Amino acid sequence: MVVMILGILLGVAIIAFLIGRARALTVAGEQISSLHSRPSYHGGYLAIFSTVPAFILSLLWAAFSKRFIESSVLGNFSNQLSSFDVLQVQTFLRDVRTLAANQANDASQVILSTQGEVRELAQEAAGLYASQLSSANNLLSVLVVFLVLAGFVFGYRRIKVEKRNRHFVEKFITLILVACSAVAILTTIGIVFSLIFESIRFFQKVPFFDFLFGYHWSPQSAFESAGGTSLADDNSRIFGAIPLFVGTFLITFIAISIAAPLGLMSAIYMSDYASLNFRSIAKPVMEILAGIPTVVYGFFAALTVAPAIRGWGEAIGLSVSSESALAAGVVMGIMIIPFVMSLSDDVINSVPQTLRDGSYAMGATKSETIRRVVLPAALPGIVSALLLAVSRAVGETMIVVMAAGLAANLTINPLEAVTTVTVQIVTLLVGDQEFDSAKTLAAFALGLVLFVITLCLNVFALRVVQKYKEQYD
Amino acid sequence: MxxxxxxxxxxxxxxxxxxxxxxxxxxxxxxxxxxxxxxxxxxxxxxxxxxxxVGNGIPAFTYNYVKLPIDLTKVDPEKPEKANYGKFVKSAIADAIPYMSDRKGKRLARGLVSGGAAIDVRNQVVGDVSMAGQNADVEVPVSDFADLYLKGLTAKPILTKPDAAIKVSDVEGDVDVTLSAAVFDEFLARVKETISSEASRLNTRMANLQLSLDNQREIAANSQDTLAVESAKKSITSLEAQLAGFKTKFDALIVRRNNTAAREVLDTSMPSLLLKVGGGVVKITEVEGMSAKGEVIIPLEQKEASAGEWQMQEILEAEENRKFSDKEVAVVDRLVAEGRIENRLNTIFFKKGASREPELAGIWGAVVGSFFTMIITLALSFPLGVAAAIYLEEFAPKNKFTSIIEVNINNLAAVPSIVFGLLGLAVFLNFFELPRSAPLVGGMVLALMTLPTIIIASRAALKAVPPSIREAALGVGASKIQAVFHHVLPLAMPGILTGTIIGMAQALGETAPLLMIGMVAFVVDVPAGIFDPATVLPVQIYMWADFPEPGFQQKTAAAIMVLLGFLILMNAIAVLLRKKFERRW
The missing domain is CATH 1.20.5 (Single alpha-helices involved in coiled-coils or other helix-helix interfaces)
Known part of the structure; x- marks a missing residue:
């Protein structure tokens, strides 16, 4: 319904624009230059007035009408539903919606999750729901038509020679531009609020400190063990996130200890040693490495690297898990190399040539210059690059989902399987789920931890650069 | 210093x-x-x-098809979709492989043809009704393991033509084989080698098991945590059982290795030896230098062959370790010799949606899903991103609000993608109750994720337009909006488009946030619109990578090649755009 209205409004806007422009030309008559604003601004003016109010109304309607109707239907049946808990009411509502959507078909054919009396009740409610929905839609159509007509008449009467419609249209455009840049802020607010709200609900079920400092993580047993001891006790025992943090740290550490030396040395060679020809080939190739989707790295890790590491381990008599932290860490390191390289390349290039020249003039070799002059000068930038790389590694998902383990072992042995924060978020949320269980809410708590850690790393990285950057100009 | x-x-x-x-x-x-x-x-x-x-992916682009003489006389050309094609295919297989006549053999023969063959034949007949009512040679896909064998990816055979005459005691059943020279010696040496390497492999595994067993015993004895003790006890029992099993195997192998007698029994843990003699195949069960005992798989026409007229086929991979038995090898080789097998472009892979059967799975559903998702992403992130960039670069006063937006955009660019998935789940699915698994929601999430990339690139492009352009426009009486939209924006467009394409390439390869909003659903149908449940290419890759069938490994790599192909194409367009329209002021 709303999609259709939006399409119609788009057509209305085009027609109104054309009418407005034509009207402006008629009003001006022979002397077009007597118009304050050019005709197309009058067209835009009319289009704005005839469509924007109706557009806003339809958006609000789309967002809230269903909720409103549902609560009114539930209100009508509140007596019968008084014995239901939240989950049952949700199921009931889902059935009502399914039934209402399938009104044309025979009601007894529709597959529902409830049976018997409740089913009959749902059918009754569905009738009410459908009738309310259709009357709501009728009301919306009437309102939209009214707003379009009223806006059109209002705007049409204001197309006059001396009217400064350009100012209005330009203000409107600026407003839209501001609104678009606010989307970025809205996204952040959305992230923060959705994470915090769900996390608060999680922490009502599992104490905050038990989550952050618990040693045992096995959310799969959240339901099996619910029968035995009391629920709160149990949840606080199985949602201890320390093993995940240690696993994340371990894999990140392995990744950085591969990516940092390789990326940094590559950047040094690229900026100070490589010939122009070499650079013009190697740079794009490194960009290819950076552009490969992480799911491809994950496949590579699971298919090639993990079995290879396992094979080498067995050859020298070590028992290596087939989902070892080492495999995931190594591949993640490979993924981050170009990231570290391009960031430190920028930093090293921004060290002024005069510093190098000064060092050469003192008789230092190239490597001495790099080690004792260029790198110390570029240090804040390099530290910041490494921090950003750590933040990338911590938040990386697909490689670890495909190559690291699921079981939360508390170990720092890189040959064993560990699990990470991102892996657990994916495992908790993929597949069938009801939204209110501690299991799914735990994913949001983990997401919050992840968001806070990466945010801190990014902000800290920026601060390092700002605070310790040497000014040469 | x-x-x-x-x-x-x-x-x-x-x-x-x-x-x-x-x-x-x-x-x-x-x-x-x-x-x-x-x-x-x-x-x-x-x-x-x-x-x-590439090594894994290339084989998946072609597939082996077997030509079957199918009797379609009973198909009504008016209603070609109504006939029982399963039965036709079954009898056609029996006709094409007559030497597999007992029940077990028939089942084996049927297993060599894809389970989707009947549907495939039906589609072919419905597409070309002239086939109905007559006998037709129809090409149907072979099973995935037969395909792997034909591509040399499982049970790789070594063929030799030994320099000795051969005599087989009978044309079928259990037979004795005698040779004029000791050509089996080389093979026997290899069998011995296999035995001792198998023994040493078992030995290492036993040592590893012993280590973890000791480890678990220690935990069971010393740990305070009751849960840990319980799980340790469980693993101790299973480890002990495993160890005992290995021990028996190991002992048996040692006995065989030390047995210096030349005769060796070939069980399923040993390399296989097939003899292709006189139009049939003998599988060897016991072997010595010059003689052997065997079992006829495909009946022989002649009992004798001179040197160079028969073939020895060794398969070093033990039969129990592969999913393609010696009998299947013999039958497929026979089909190849009869010219019934053809390797051609794998059209199923490019035309079909997902399937649990590797030979019937295709990427078209995922490609269409990716296309719809990208359309939504582009439609949202491009206008939003460009508008935001224009405001921040051209209009925004330098105040707190704009600096907050700027910091915010930079931070947003570094937020892990999975967090955007959580946002989509909480806001789009649970609050606005949009449909799960739909390209609409996927596109919205990816749009939010690519927004910072596009804003940053667009701002750089706008900044590169020299101020003289703006001043000239303002000088001849344009308003600020007119100056930007009529003069600056067109000049910045190539740069903006380049940044957008790079952002879209990122979005095309993104997987994690889409897992959160349910795009991992197993979708067989090709999606028809943005509200249909769908999956996208990278998610399809993730799902296939998880499937245990070896056929899917090739499919996954091939799908990755397709994805990388799209990405390279997009990046190439971006580079060309930059080269063509790049202007130095």
Whole structure:
């Protein structure tokens, strides 16, 4: 319904624009230059007035009408539903919606999750729901038509020679531009609020400190063990996130200890040693490495690297898990190399040539210059690059989902399987789920931890650069 | 640095300085090669990655089809979709492989043809009704393991033509084989080798098991945590059972290795030896230098063959370790010899949606899903991103609000993608109750994720337009909006488009946030619109990578090649755009 209205409004806007422009030309008559604003601004003016109010109304309607109707239907049946808990009411509502959507078909054919009396009740409610929905839609159509007509008449009467419609249209455009840049802020607010709200609900079920400092993580047993001891006790025992943090740290550490030396040395060679020809080939190739989707790295890790590491381990008599932290860490390191390289390349290039020249003039070799002059000068930038790389590694998902383990072992042995924060978020949320269980809410708590850690790393990285950057100009 | 120079001026003689210089130059070279080495290692990783993908992926682009003489006389041309094609295919298989006549053999023969063959035949007949009512040679896909064998990816055979005459005691059943020369000796040596390598492999595994067993025993004895003790006890029992099983196997192998008698029994844990003699196949069960015992798989026409007229087929991979038995090898080889097998472009892979059967799975559903998702992403992120960039670069006053937006956009660019997935789940699915698994929601999430990339790139492009353009426009009486939209924006467009394409390429390869909003659903149908449940290419890759069937491994790599192909195409367009429209002011 709303999609259709939006399409119609788009057509209305085009027609109104054309009418407005034509009207402006008629009003001006022979002397077009007597118009304050050019005709197309009058067209835009009319289009704005005839469509924007109706557009806003339809958006609000789309967002809230269903909720409103549902609560009114539930209100009508509140007596019968008084014995239901939240989950049952949700199921009931889902059935009502399914039934209402399938009104044309025979009601007894529709597959529902409830049976018997409740089913009959749902059918009754569905009738009410459908009738309310259709009357709501009728009301919306009437309102939209009214707003379009009223806006059109209002705007049409204001197309006059001396009217400064350009100012209005330009203000409107600026407003839209501001609104678009606010989307970025809205996204952040959305992230923060959705994470915090769900996390608060999680922490009502599992104490905050038990989550952050618990040693045992096995959310799969959240339901099996619910029968035995009391629920709160149990949840606080199985949602201890320390093993995940240690696993994340371990894999990140392995990744950085591969990516940092390789990326940094590559950047040094690229900026100070490589010939122009070499650079013009190697740079794009490194960009290819950076552009490969992480799911491809994950496949590579699971298919090639993990079995290879396992094979080498067995050859020298070590028992290596087939989902070892080492495999995931190594591949993640490979993924981050170009990231570290391009960031430190920028930093090293921004060290002024005069510093190098000064060092050469003192008789230092190239490597001495790099080690004792260029790198110390570029240090804040390099530290910041490494921090950003750590933040990338911590938040990386697909490689670890495909190559690291699921079981939360508390170990720092890189040959064993560990699990990470991102892996657990994916495992908790993929597949069938009801939204209110501690299991799914735990994913949001983990997401919050992840968001806070990466945010801190990014902000800290920026601060390092700002605070310790040497000014040469 | 200052203190070192002092000492060295005082004390160094010419000799010492020379040696010091040598050292410094050596370290200079070392440093340089270290840098070069780092780059080469990184490039080596890239090559390794691409080789893994291409090596695994290439075979999946073709598939083997078997030509079956199917009796379609009973099909009504008016209603070709109504006939029982399963039955037709079944009898056609029996006709094509008559030498597999007992029940077990028939089942084996049917297993060599894809389970989707009947549907495939039906579609072919419905597409070309003239086939109905007559006998037709129809090509249907073989099973995935037969395909792997034909591509040399499982049960790889070694064929030799031994220099000896052969005599087989009978044309079918259990037979004795006698040779005129001891050509089996070489094979026997290989069998012995297999036995001892198998034994040493078992030995290492036993040692590893013993280690973890000791470990678990220690936990069971000393740990305070009751949960840990319980799980340790469980694993102790299973480990002990495993260890005992290995021990028996190991002992048996040692006995066989030490047995110096030349005769060796070939069970399923040993390499296989098939003899292709006189139009049939004999599978060897016991072997000695010049004679052997065997079992006829495909009946022989002649009992004798002279040197060079028969073939020995060795398969070193033990039969129990592969999913393609010796009998199947023999039958497929026979079909190849009869010219019934054809390897051609795998059209199913490009035309079909997902399936649990590797030979019936295709990427078209995922490609269409990716297309819809990208359309939504582009439609949202491009206008939003460009508008935001224009405001921030051209109109925004320097105040707190704009600086907050700027910091915010930079931070948003570094937020892990999975967090955007959580946002989509909480806001789009649970709050606005949009449909799960739909390209609409996927596109919205990816749009939010690519927004910072597009804003940053667009701002850089706008900044690169020199101020003289704006001033000239303002000078002839344009308003600020007119100056930007009529003059600055068109000049910045190539840069903006380049940034957008790069952002879209990122979005096309993104997987994690889409897992959160349910795009992992197993969707067989090709989606028809943005509200239909769908999956996208990278998610399809993730799902296939998880499937245990080896056929899917090739499919996954092939799908990755398709994805990388799209990405390279997009990046190439971006580079071309930049080259073509790049202007230096």
């Amino acid at each position: 200052t203190d070192t120079t002092n000492t060295y001026v005082k004390t160094a003689s010419l000799e010492e300085r020379r040696s010091l210089q040598k050292k410094r130059y050596a370290s200079e070279r070392k440093f340089k090669y270290l840098g070069l080495g780092a780059i080469l290692v990184s490039l080596g990783f890239l090559v390794m990655l691409l080789m893994t993908i």
